[in-house]
Amino acid sequence: MKIRIAGIVPESFVDGTGIRFTIFFQGCLRNCKGCHNPATHDLNGGEILETxxxxxxxxKNPLLTGITLSGGEPFLQIEPALELAKAAKILGLNVWCYTGYKFENIPxxxxxxxxxxxxLVDGEYIEELRDLELNFRGSKNQRLIDLNKTRELKKIILLEE
Ligand code: SF4
Incomplete structure (x- = not known):
C-alpha cells in the first residue's frame, strides 16, 4: 500500500518511550502557529513509499520498543497508518501516534x-501554551492518552509519566 511520507527516523528517542521507529506522514491542513515541521504540510509534498x-x-531492528506515527497528520492517511500499526503489533511493538485532532474529534x-x-498524543500545537518541560509534546493542551486503559475504563486515562 502506498504512503506519502515526509521522512523516517529509524531510531528515535524523542517520539515516545524507548527506542522508536518514527514515520513522519506528509500532509497537514492545520497550519498551527509555530509548527516545527512546516515542510510536512503540503499534501503533495514528501515522497511516496510502499508500506x-x-x-x-x-x-530489521530487534532493539526497537515501538513505532511512532507522526507528521504531518497521520489521520489523513488512515489506511496506510493502520497497516503500519497492525504490522507493529504483530511484531510485539507498541504504537504511539501524534495527531492534531483532539481524541474526542477523531474521525x-x-x-x-x-x-x-x-x-495517542492529541491536539494541535498551541504556541502560547508551549512548555519545554513537557515530555514528548510541545504545548500544555496536548495529552499523552493511554488508549489501552481508556478503552478498558471507558474514560480518558492519561499515560503515567
Ligand atoms: S498539527 Fe502538527 S504538523 Fe500540523 S500544523 Fe499543527 S503542529 Fe504542524
Whole structure:
C-alpha cells in the first residue's frame, strides 16, 4: 500500500518511550502557529513509499520498543497508518501516534486505527501554551492518552509519566 511520507527516523528517542521507529506522514491542513515541521504540510509534498518497505525496515531492528506515527497528520492517511500499526503489533511493538485532532474529534472511520494505537498524543500545537518541560509534546493542551486503559475504563486515562 502506498504512503506519502515526509521522512523516517529509524531510531528515535524523542517520539515516545524507548527506542522508536518514527514515520513522519506528509500532509497537514492545520497550519498551527509555530509548527516545527512546516515542510510536512503540503499534501503533495514528501515522497511516496510502499508500506511494505517501511515494515521490512522495522523488522530489521530487534532493539526497537515501538513505532511512532507522526507528521504531518497521520489521520489523513488512515489506511496506510493502520497497516503500519497492525504490522507493529504483530511484531510485539507498541504504537504511539501524534495527531492534531483532539481524541474526542477523531474521525469515525479511524476507529480500527485507534484500536491499534497504545498512546495517542492529541491536539494541535498551541504556541502560547508551549512548555519545554513537557515530555514528548510541545504545548500544555496536548495529552499523552493511554488508549489501552481508556478503552478498558471507558474514560480518558492519561499515560503515567
Ligand atoms: S498539527 Fe502538527 S504538523 Fe500540523 S500544523 Fe499543527 S503542529 Fe504542524
Amino acid at each position: 511494505d518497505e517501511i515494515i521490512s525496515a522495522i523488522k 469515525a472511520d479511524a476507529e480500527e486505527l485507534l484500536k491499534n494505537i497504545d498512546v
